[in-house]
Every structure is written in structure tokens, then in C-alpha cells.
Amino acid sequence: MMFVEKPYREGTVVNGRYTIQALLGEGSYGMAYVARDEETKELVVLKQMKRAKKKKRRASFEREALILKKLNHPQIPKLYDSFDVRGTLHLVMEYIEGDTMETLIFDKNKTYDEKEAFSLLADVLRVVQYIHEHGIVHRDLRIPNIVFRNGVVYVLDFGLARFLSEKNERLFTLEQRLRRTIDVKSDIYALGHFLLFLLYSSYEPTADKEKSWEDELSLSKEARYVLRRMLQLDLPYASVAQLARDVADVIG
Structure with missing residues (x-):
């Protein structure tokens, strides 16, 4: 029972x-x-x-x-x-009451162009860098756990967070390994998907057939380079500090 x-x-x-x-x-x-x-x-x-x-x-x-x-x-x-x-x-x-990106995009019709999306990511990265500097990885940086109140970003829900010194549990799928490995790269990977969500807010589909984000989104060469590394399609970033420098270049 x-x-x-x-x-x-x-x-x-x-x-x-x-x-x-x-x-x-x-x-x-x-x-x-x-x-x-x-x-x-x-x-x-x-x-x-x-x-x-x-x-x-x-x-x-x-x-x-x-x-x-x-x-x-x-x-x-x-x-x-x-x-x-x-x-x-x-x-x-x-209790931090605020709007998630879903609320802002779907209920309040907010859209983000490349520069705005990367600026928002830069705000989140400052909090995540602080977390990593304290020897902790969040491991659950999904849309519901990043909220905005009066223009300020907050990172919530540390239920899956781990100390970087801890051993990994068994992870069975590739997606589990990318998101749940006790490594700063898993937070960066999750934020890559967060960034994609922002970028798609201003995307207007032109064809019935779904394509990859690289074909669908009109991005600068610099933005594409950052996203590919965040999503571990190219050499992954070793730290948020390294990523933040490239994000600053995209913002210009």
C-alpha cells in the first residue's frame, strides 16, 4: 500500500x-x-x-x-x-514573492532581444558566482527558481544544492549528468537553457517544421559562441567568472 x-x-x-x-x-x-x-x-x-x-x-x-x-x-x-x-x-x-520568466513572458507579454537576455543572464550570474565561491553548486537553476521582484533577481530553492566537495550519486541519463553532476558546469548548463528561454521570447516561427535553436534564432557570432559553450556543445566553461567575461562582451 x-x-x-x-x-x-x-x-x-x-x-x-x-x-x-x-x-x-x-x-x-x-x-x-x-x-x-x-x-x-x-x-x-x-x-x-x-x-x-x-x-x-x-x-x-x-x-x-x-x-x-x-x-x-x-x-x-x-x-x-x-x-x-x-x-x-x-x-x-x-518568502520572496516575484515573477518567474514564465509569468513575465506568457502573462505579461515581455520579450527579450539578444542584448536584454544577456544582460539579465549577467544579473543571475552574479548571484550564482557568489554561490560557487562558497563551495556550493545549486543544481536546479530552472525557470521557477529564478524570480524577479522590482527588477531584482533572486535565486530560490536550494533543495538539490550540494557542496562541491561531496561525491556524486549515480546519474543514469545524459541529461541527469549535465544538470545534476556536482560541478559548476551543471549550473552553467542549466543557465544555458534559461538563456534560450529568454531568447525564444522574441522568436516568431516562420515554418511548421521545428528546427534547432541555431537555425531558428538570429544570434550574433559572439552570442552563439557563448551558448554553445554553456550547453557543452563546445568546450564547457570552467567557471562563472570566465562565462561572465564573455557575456559582458556580448552586451557590449
């Missing part, structure tokens, strides 16, 4: 302090909620560990807490609290 975990209901008070407002999302390791901290009256993110496969999930939650404590950056959520309720770990983090 499969064990199904029910999320907290709206209005539930957790640990005598945090009132659940809404379920934000659910991952393989836990459930995330928007909650109100009854002491500070601020909204926070409350993350609840799932109880199945407890040992592995506990280790993941403890690592995430450790990573967030190590990072102190205005564009990364702060860890406020961690506690255990009947053997279930909980983390309380800063």
Missing part, C-alpha cells in the same frame, strides 16, 4: 507559531507552504519534510539548512528557523 502524505490545511498552526496560508508546491522530498509567522506577522515559506524514506530526506533537509546558513546574500532567501515536529523536520525561510 502506498503511503500518501496529506498536506497541512489552511489555518493549521505549526509549532505554535506558523499559520499555514496556502500550499506553494510539492517536491519529492517535501511540501512548501506560505505561512504567517505569528511572532513577526511576516509571511514566510515553511518547508515540511515528507516522512517516507525518512533517513535520506532528513539528510537532504539538514544539508539545505546548512547551505542556507552558509549563504548570506540579499538575493538568496534567508533561513529563519528549523525544528522537528514528531520526527518531521521543518525549515522556515524568507
